[in-house]
Amino acid sequence: MKAVEIKKGIYWVGAIDYNLRSFHGYTTPRGTTYNAYLVIDEKTTLIDTVKAPFKDELLKRVSSVVNPKEIDYLIANHVEMDHSGSASAVVEQAGDIEVICTAKGEDFLHAHYPGSTEWNIQTVGSEDTLNIGKRNLSFIPAPMLHWPDTMFTYSASDRVLFSNDGFGQHIATPRRFCDEAGDWNVFGEAQKYYANILMPYSRMAAKKLDELKGVPVDVVCPSHGVIFREKGDINRIVSLYKSWAAGESKEKAVIVYDTMYNSTEKMARAIDDGLRSMGVDTRIFNLRVSDLSDIMSEVLDAAAVIVGSSTLNNGPMPSIGGFLTYLKGLRPRGKIGFAFGSYGWGGGAVKAINQELEATGFELPVEGFQTRFVPGRDALSQSFKRGVQLANQIKRR
Ligand SMILES: Cc1cc2nc3c(=O)[nH]c(=O)nc-3n(C[C@H](O)[C@H](O)[C@H](O)COP(=O)(O)O)c2cc1C
Structure with a gap:
């Protein structure tokens, strides 16, 4: 040596x-x-x-x-x-x-x-x-x-x-x-x-x-x-x-989600299609199989962080809690946030994610979106539209 x-x-x-x-x-x-x-x-x-x-x-x-x-x-x-x-x-x-x-x-x-x-x-x-x-x-x-x-x-x-x-x-x-x-x-x-x-x-x-x-x-x-x-x-x-x-970002969105029966995942894919239809680059991470430090590497130069979770016991999935806690500590600046997810009855995940994103300093120009149980054609088309709206917000910056 x-x-x-x-x-x-x-x-x-x-x-x-x-x-x-x-x-x-x-x-x-x-x-x-x-x-x-x-x-x-x-x-x-x-x-x-x-x-x-x-x-x-x-x-x-x-x-x-x-x-x-x-x-x-x-x-x-x-x-x-x-x-x-x-x-x-x-x-x-x-x-x-x-x-x-x-x-x-x-x-x-x-x-x-x-x-x-x-x-x-x-x-x-x-x-x-x-x-x-x-x-x-x-x-x-x-x-x-x-x-x-x-x-x-x-x-x-x-x-x-x-x-x-x-x-x-x-x-x-x-x-x-x-x-x-x-x-x-x-x-x-x-x-x-x-x-x-x-x-x-x-x-x-x-x-x-x-x-x-x-x-x-x-x-x-x-x-x-x-x-x-x-x-x-x-x-x-x-x-x-x-x-x-300087917190400079690209026309890029990071979509992070967790799901039990893939309903939230279906929404994630439709939002992704909407963003991509407008020419915004995207990265999708299912928290079950993705690593937080890799995700943050993509968050660094992304204009938007889009977080999806089904509702579990009135709130988001535990992995989402871990992700949002880590994200908050890293204090990303000048980014757009958006929350979405599937629920069964009272919901709660989207509201909780929105609160956390806001507390982390994200701008939330597009209202959070939730759908009951399995997203049908209408919910998927609504999800796609949210992707387009988010893309417009990203491009406006
Ligand atoms: C263990 C468990 C707990 C749940 N708790 C709630 C709840 O508190 N409130 C609610 O609205 N839905 C609740 N749900 C329903 C799910 O949110 C619903 O099935 C949703 O469509 C799942 O979406 P996903 O396939 O993306 O995970 C629960 C489901 C399971 C399996």
Whole structure:
């Protein structure tokens, strides 16, 4: 296990987790990497570590360049355990080492690792730099991107940005660079990452992107997935981030539903036909067989989220509750919502979904639609019409 040089004196020394399929519920069909970076100068600096079970991989890669005892600084850009999980091992090996993080980072380190109260911790902010020889490393606090402790580290002389979870993607590949990643769907995975991790903090992301506008960057080193070093790739990921952070949407609707006897599904298909008849692109997800994190990836750049459920015990199906709760937490902005579903007697699902969509900040320009038991020709034609009305609303924006 070797380090990979990404620029003279800067090495990737992370770990590849080929087997990971769920990251706190976010599905990772391609696994992930935990990226750590080693900077060799008069002082040896490690930027971030890896998840605890991968500490030996980290130390082996470091050892292929330098004895871990010689690490002078550990910069902890973000304390979440996938990046700080091997910090104790690094501190133990190095002995005389200074840990650099934000003030929140120090607080979070102590709340994770009781032994860290004994560490030599130096907190930094945007005014601070760390001279490690030929290089001055500077720090860009990025609170809520995606934790309060998060910061980026920047090496001006190398024009390298260590952006931690910013620009990350969950992809486990032995290839380290985006331009080598071939058909690994880097930008699709970056979209899924943004949707599930950063979407709630889009305002902060937009501000940070603005702040970074004038900063010359040749290499972007995120803490997951591949590294961006080609100008075209950097421009592409930055422009995608700008568009996601601004809440820009396509003429696209996401239809999400659950159903017991397929009545609601029939309505979903008719609504879909209506939308498509107007040229609106659609994605349909039956929650029984679909993954929430994949759905959110599609929600990110959709203009409308259309939610259907049959009524079960006066309310929506439980899966709909889970979906709406997750959706609310991700705080999508500027989108149209619509509720529909089949019921038997008193109903209740459509009303409850509407309330939740409204509370999440959705605009509801088309009245929710419900039909009793199995939708006949008239109910399906009504559903189709709702699709057309929604398409008109989407196109009007
Ligand atoms: C266990 C169960 C509970 C139900 N509870 C209600 C209810 O509280 N109110 C209601 O209007 N319909 C209720 N229904 C009727 C369904 O909403 C109705 O059968 C509907 O057509 C099912 O649509 P689906 O095939 O899309 O699931 C219930 C049905 C089942 C099987």
